[in-house]
Amino acid sequence: MDKDFDFDELAAKFDRILPILEPVTERIADHLGPLTPGTELLDLACGTGEPGLTLLARNPGARLRGVDAAPAMAAVAAKKAAAKGLPDVRFEVMDSLGLGIEDRGVDAVVSRFGVLSLVPDPRVEAREVARVLRLGGRFVIATWDAGSKNIVSYALAAALRPWLRPPVVAALERQEHFAMPGRREAWLSEAGFADVRSELFSWSVGFADEARLWAFADDPMFLRSVAGDLDTAQLAHVRETMFDLVTEYRQADGSYRLPYACRILWGVR
Ligand SMILES: C[S@@+](CC[C@H](N)C(=O)[O-])C[C@H]1O[C@@H](n2cnc3c(N)ncnc32)[C@H](O)[C@@H]1O
Known part of the structure; x- marks a missing residue:
């Protein structure tokens, strides 16, 4: 099947973006x-493994159950936990549309750029979260907001647009629709959560110069997975278009400070 984002393919190099997402x-x-x-x-x-592993390190005695649909991603997470010798952690392959977890089986749920963003009908995910969370348990979910609030990925996607594979274009469009104000909050309330709230959370990411920003954007494995193999002329076009779109974020010393924003939702079962 022609997938949108193939996370199994991206697993080996996924951690390169983790520092950007720490805030x-x-x-x-x-x-x-x-x-x-x-x-x-x-x-x-x-x-x-994120944000679960970081939260576990901060809360000694808590137990972590990480689940992901992509076996290669979950395997990287499990390797990290084993390398740190962490007790009370398990990573499993599971689809958020049908979790193999008993009703009210967990005490708290988090998700960073996973649920309510990637599947065609996120209402099903909202209902699954409501099903597995115990009464009184808390959830915190980070999702992408409008694409243009994330300058790097927006500029890169715009520059790649002529070559983006159709399922990727469809997935980006869906994310835009999911980010319409109030929709995700409504899905969570309908699923049975009380006191659902959200905020737009903003931060910024710095790159010392154009070369470092391009080195981040020009990852062959990522580009191939969303746009197929690009030749030198196509890559030159991508670079030129992308830097045109980020010109306003260039500082006097040649560095770049690029705004990011996401929507964080939280509430109680
Ligand atoms: C953008 S990554 C975020 C990973 C991690 N939470 C983080 O913030 O670093 C999205 C993750 O969602 C997973 N995913 C996509 N669809 C899924 C589904 N239906 N069920 C479970 N996981 C899914 C992908 O395999 C991928 O690991």
Whole structure:
């Protein structure tokens, strides 16, 4: 099947983007609050282990269950946990549309750029989160907001547009539709959550110069997965278009400071 984002293919190099996303984990931790020992935390669509592993390190005695649909992503996460010798952690392959977890089986749920973003009908995911979370349990979910709020990925996607594979174009369009104000909040309320709230959380990412920003954008494995193989002329076009779109974020010393923003949702079962 022609997939949109093939996370199994991206797993080996996925961690290169984790430093950029760290501020989001901090904010998720703020909204989640401290976890008492014994708390079972579910990290949904955990990828290579975040934000679950960071939250576990901050909350000794809590237990972490990370689940992801891509076996290669979950395998990277499991390797990290094993390397750190972490007890009370398990990473499993599971689809957020049908979780193999019993009703009210977990005490808290987090997800960073996993649920409510990637599947065609996120209402099903909202209902699954409501099903597995115990009454009184808390969830905190970070999702992308409008594409243009994330300058790097927006500029890169715009520059790649002539070559983006159709399923990727469709997935980006869907994300834009999901980000319409109030939609995700409504899905969570309809699924049974009380006191659903959200905020637009903003931060910025710095690159010392154009070469470093391009080195980040020009990752062959990522580009191939979304746009197929690009030749030298096509890559030159991508670079020129992308840098034109980010000109306003160039500082006097040649560095770049690029705004990012996401929507964080939280509430109680
Ligand atoms: C953008 S990554 C985020 C990974 C991680 N949470 C992080 O913030 O670093 C999205 C993850 O969602 C997973 N995913 C996509 N669709 C899924 C589904 N239906 N069920 C479970 N995981 C899914 C992907 O495999 C990928 O690991």
